[in-house]
Amino acid sequence: MSIERPARIRRSPEAARENILAACEAILLEKGPQALKLADVAAGAGVANATVLHHFGSIDGVQTALMTRMIRQLVQRIAVDFGQHQDTVGRVGAGARALFDAFGTRGGARLAAWLELTGEARRMTAIRQAVQEVAALRMQLDSPVDETAVQDFMLVCVTMALGVGLFGETMAELLGRPPERIREIALDLIEARIRQETGG
Amino acid sequence: MSIERPARIRRSPEAARENILAACEAILLEKGPQALKLADVAAGAGVANATVLHHFGSIDGVQTALMTRMIRQLVQRIAVDFGQHQDTVGRVGAGARALFDAFGTRGGARLAAWLELTGEARRMTAIRQAVQEVAALRMQLDSPVDETAVQDFMLVCVTMALGVGLFGETMAELLGRPPERIREIALDLIEARIRQETGG
DNA sequence: GGCCTTACCGACAAAAATGTCAATAGAGCG
DNA sequence: CGCTCTATTGACATTTTTGTCGGTAAGGCC
Structure with a gap:
């Protein structure tokens, strides 16, 4: 048997x-x-x-593949969000929210930090491609004046989303502020900046 | 023999x-x-x-002790910097620069990220104390109107310094911007905010 | 039905890392 | 000098984790 x-x-x-x-x-x-x-x-x-x-x-290969997958999903969601808003500010705000969600709530920032620390960050080329796609979308929809301004803006958004996603909760707790406070402030900063760029 | x-x-x-x-x-x-x-x-x-x-x-004990030591050194440097500036904007700018330096150039953000990922972050109570000391300094020197505004502001500064310090260089490279660009932008944002708070 | 490709698996090898323990040896002190 | 305290050490046990290897079986194709 x-x-x-x-x-x-x-x-x-x-x-x-x-x-x-x-x-x-x-x-x-x-x-x-x-x-x-x-x-x-x-x-x-x-x-x-x-x-x-x-x-x-290898196990590193698994981790980078996971990062790539999360970034692809994020780009798809941003593309959808962009389609649902008529104005630039609304579009960018929705995109930023998706970004903060992917990196914060869904663990993307922690994974990115891990890759960064273990030296795997150079393989995150998926981010480069993703940013190019989103930038192309914005250039097409918003026709902003300056392309480097768009790149700078996206650099700020991505880095802030990563920082807030990884450290935001702990820092807020440590400094005695409500856990979601830092995210609110960060989104405010981003929206203020985009308003300033488009408005003036 | x-x-x-x-x-x-x-x-x-x-x-x-x-x-x-x-x-x-x-x-x-x-x-x-x-x-x-x-x-x-x-x-x-x-x-x-x-x-x-x-x-x-334990090796974890070593790591948290190192973090504590770096934070103490940072607070000392900020205290010195505060003493060398007469105006609020100058003080805060210098403090922010020290913060970005400690977390970026000197590796503090990488260590903090490691502690965060390995669950040791709760032991970073040195940060809480450090922030209280710096906040006390500011309340004494600048007598700002709102204490929660000060706390919010420091939360933003610390989180941004951590995020930029950990991810800034890699992200800038990946997005095709100069490596120091993100730090410049972040410091601009911080100084703009403090100018706005003090000015109006 | 028979064959071939390859997704899949169990067992094992090997490395890396932390932490324990009993013994050793500086340095202050009577 | 002799005693005590404890900073220091080498050797070792253990745990954890990754990765290799030869064989197995599922499913497409002729």
């Missing part, structure tokens, strides 16, 4: 990767990027350690 | 801690906080692994 093994599931490479990355996202949200250990990821996805390595090469 | 051993150096507890933390600072600058391994720290300080543990209890 042979021991029962759970039947193997054979997925397409894309489905297998997606399955693993979805598990990663849950782990990232629950325990942070440092918990993206090979064994935990594999367990979360319901596959063996070796399977994860088969698809991503 | 006995094997030559290097003579032991016996330091006071304070000197021993200082020696170890100085080595940590060098490692932090050169390789980042994830390189603050027990063996490397001990080697950098020229002592045995067990010695480090004797003084700090």
Whole structure:
């Protein structure tokens, strides 16, 4: 009498990767990027350690793939948000909110910080492409005067979203302010700046 | 014939801690906080692994002690800077510059990010105390109208300095802007805000 | 049905890192 | 000088984690 093994599931490479990355996202949200250990990821996805390595090469590969995936999803959401607003200020505000959401609430900033600290940041080229796409959208919709101003503005938005997403909650608590305060202030700053740029 | 051993150096507890933390600072600058391994720290300080543990209890203890030390040094520098400026805007600008320097150039943001990710952030109570001291200084020198405005302002400054210090360089490079650009913009935002608060 | 590609897996190897423990040796002090 | 305190140490145990390897089986294709 042979021991029962759970039947193997054979997925397409894309489905297998997606399955693993979805598990990663849950782990990232629950325990942070440092918990993206090979064994935990594999367990979360319901596959063996070796399977994860088969698809991503290394645990670092898993992490950068997760970052890329989150950035792609963010760009899609921003594109949708842009379509739902007629005015520049509304568009940018909605985009900024999506940005803060992806990096703050959904754990993107913590993952980005992890990549930055482990020297994997250079592989985040997905960000460059994403920014180019969003910038192209804005140039098309808003036809702003100055392209470097757009780039500077996006640099500010992204960096602030990352900083607030990673440190905002802890700092607010440590300094005795409400946890969401820093995000409000940051969004105010961003909207004030865009108003100033478009208005004057 | 006995094997030559290097003579032991016996330091006071304070000197021993200082020696170890100085080595940590060098490692932090050169390789980042994830390189603050027990063996490397001990080697950098020229002592045995067990010695480090004797003084700090654990490698996490070393890291939080280093953070505390950096924050103390920062507060001292800010106090000096405050004394060298007569006007509020000049004072705050100099303080912000010191803040960005400590967190950016000197590696404080990377260390803070590490503590945040590894769950050690709650032990960064040194920040709370530091902010209280600086806030007290400002209340005394500038007698600003609103204390919560001061707290909000410091929350913004600290969070931005952390965000820019950790992500600024990489993001600027990724988005095709000069590496120091984000810092300039951030300082502009801060000074504009303080001018607005004091001016009107 | 038979074959071939490759997604998948268990077992194992190997490295890296932290922390424990008992012993050693400076340095102050009577 | 001899005693005591404790900073210091080497050796070691343990844990954690990544990655390799040879074999297994699922599903497409002829």
